[in-house]
Amino acid sequence: MHIVITDSGLGGLSVCAHLIHLLKNYSVPENSDQISFNIKISYINAVPSNDKGYNKMSGMKEQIKTFEKIISNSVRLLSPDNIFVACGTLSVLLDNLALRADKSFKINGIVNIGIQLLVKKLKTNPGAKAIIMATPTTINNKTFHKELLNNGISENQIVEQSCPNLANEISNDPVGVVVGKQIKHWVKNSLKKFNGTTKDHLIIFLGCTHYGYHENIFKMAFINEGFQKITVLNPNYTAAEKLKNYVLDNQIKNLVFKNRFLIKFLSPYEIPENEIITLNKLITPISPETSKALKNPKIVPELLND
Template sequence: MSNVVITDSGLGGLSVVAPLVEKIGNSSLHPHKIIFVNALPDTHHGYNTMPDTETKINMFNRVLYGIEKQFKPDMIAIACNTLSAIADRTSFARSHDRKLMNIIDLAIRYGRQRVFDLTGIHNKYVVFATETTIDNHSYEQRLKTIGVASSDIISVPCPGLASQIELNYRSTDTDSLVKKCVSKASQNLHSVKKPVYVILGCTHYGYVADLFTAEFNRLGINNTIFVNPNHYMVEEICQRLSINPAKQTEQRKGLVSVHIYSRCKILPEEITSVSKLIEPISKQTADALRNYELRPNLF
């Protein structure tokens, strides 16, 4: 049995878990255990509110060692851009590098292979992400290594958006925050005729990709090409588990189990909001969220 842990500083990573559970359940002849670990240390205080980068690194290092101790996983997929931005600076990463999968690295690798036209001069790359991801220049540095000029990268932090999506993905507050983020990005795009690659650099943002698309269109910016790294992580995990969703067999739901753990209490409104988003994809994952295990000694 393969033992895969997916972790995120919140519930955005369940947008990876849900399609993964379905693909495995439909395609695998071997049992797999999918574990989701909420890396949030406190219900009301996330990584983006921590005082400095060193505090974030130390906390996530504790999370990774806690995961290793409690679950002994074959693979740890960091389905969180905020945590991926600091993961390589943890002592755990230095000693367990082959076990870790980083969503930012996947975004750039798959984007380069399948989406980005790197021969196009002055194509634009818009990165929507949390403050931590932007402040660490995580996407900017990686885009530059594949030949993108700094002047063609527009990095837009979206404070509070991930939390608001968890609370109510269809609230006026969520819609307002998306519009505010797109407005910031659009200031340099109205005269651009070349492709604009829009990277949803937070796993939560995939839940409201339609809001981002609608706002760009409302502003008359119709040359956008969206990149959702969540899809790439699902595909990469399937590849590593030797699962081919294209060769679907009769559904065998007993071959995949999903378990969700959190050190802190997940708010009822967060469970309601996110379960509505993932249930159409995977009822099994939505049920696991509603019945998550609160484990104070998780890390």
């Protein structure tokens, strides 16, 4: 079995790390090439270059073309059974990919998981209000807004806040000082759109996988604004749980579980040292194996082949 986890950067490593942490209850991870491994996890950084992220592209047409190219090359090079898009920005592009018609592999995104979490929580707490913190691409796409309304959630229960460049700042701030200030800034901005009081139950949805690394800072920022009843929804955990169940169900079904798996980190370009330092600090407590893979990347420029 070969699972690919991909993101427009390194935020999705959180999903990868949590998945490996869960699988350790069932298997012993390794980072060396051995043909006996029956579970392979490849993390693919789907950004074309260090200075050309998706939120800096000219528009959706360029985003779709770039992402489709990387997914197509990933399928050609790796032959995965399952591709999981651990990225809000890229998940909202999935319906536009021609590759969705290819039945040789499964491909799903984290946005659908997030929508399910939000709908369930808001229906369980009809008096609550949701604040969705996400990237400009995710917010501008309106996927969350449309799906929540389609599921019977009231318009006045939804606040959406775009956080430009926050994901990049999270990847480049090992201490977290700059990130803390930026999160407070975007929290204050979100509350300018908020039609309620500090007595309301707030459901804070982290709509970018990077944001999950600092969910406590988000929560404290809202507490410092006077809110006490706060629920933070981090879909990274649920995504990892679903992938774990997929792995275990498949292995039990095929009776080939060998208690070991291989982890690889692939990128079309070399990751800057500062990002590696920052992400290792964030993911090592969850999964040292994921950190080791990040520190020993496989640079694959062929991911960008036309």
